[in-house]
Amino acid sequence: xxxxxxxxxxxxxxxxxxxxxxxxxxxxxxxxxxxxxxxxxxxxxxxxxxxxxxxxxxxxxxxxxxxxxxxxxxxxxxxxxxxxxxxxxxxxxxxxxxxxxxxxxxxxxxxxxxxxxxxxxxxxxxxxxxxxxxxxxxxxxxxxxxxxxxxxxxxxxxxxxxxxxxx
Numbered sequence: 275x276x277x278x279x280x281x282x283x284x285x286x287x288x289x290x291x292x293x294x295x296x297x298x299x300x301x302x303x304x305x306x307x308x309x310x311x312x313x314x315x316x317x318x319x320x321x322x323x324x325x326x327x328x329x330x331x332x333x334x335x336x337x338x339x340x341x342x343x344x345x346x347x348x349x350x351x352x353x354x355x356x357x358x359x360x361x362x363x364x365x366x367x368x369x370x371x372x373x374x375x376x377x378x379x380x381x382x383x384x385x386x387x388x389x390x391x392x393x394x395x396x397x398x399x400x401x402x403x404x405x406x407x408x409x410x411x412x413x414x415x416x417x418x419x420x421x422x423x424x425x426x427x428x429x430x431x432x433x434x435x436x437x438x439x440x441x
């Protein structure tokens with residue numbers, strides 16, 4: 275990857291991360307950003323990602339996103355004390371892999387395939403998170419209708435190979 279493209283990507287990602295931090299602070303004015311031990315894990319994920327950028331190994335974005343995402347989960351749990359959320363929050367981990375695959379695709383030549391796989395993982399992860407969160411009563415999103423999400427996801431998984439075969 276060219277140096278300019280890598281620098282531009284790095285700058286863009288830093289702006290996105292900073293913007294997300296400011297947005298969270300604005301949307302949740304009562305939240306305090308406490309720098310505690312989970313930040314070490316988030317930082318480790320960022321270090322792995324930047325090592326991947328610097329060495330030209332874009333696939334390091336996947337473990338970087340998993341480590342950083344786990345750090346984010348642990349930060350949420352340490353701030354809120356909601357350690358019981360592990361019952362359903364683990365379902366976000368495949369989504370972290372999906373984000374890593376999308377970043378890998380942006381940083382390498384196989385962008386379309388990685389982006390498609392990453393997007394699928396994010397969709398599946400969010401569906402599992404919603405179902406398990408609703409099942410364990412933590413998320414009131416779906417209430418008694420969470421099985422409908424499972425049915426829709428199953429239909430989507432069954433139909434997508436047929437649609438791809440027609441192309």
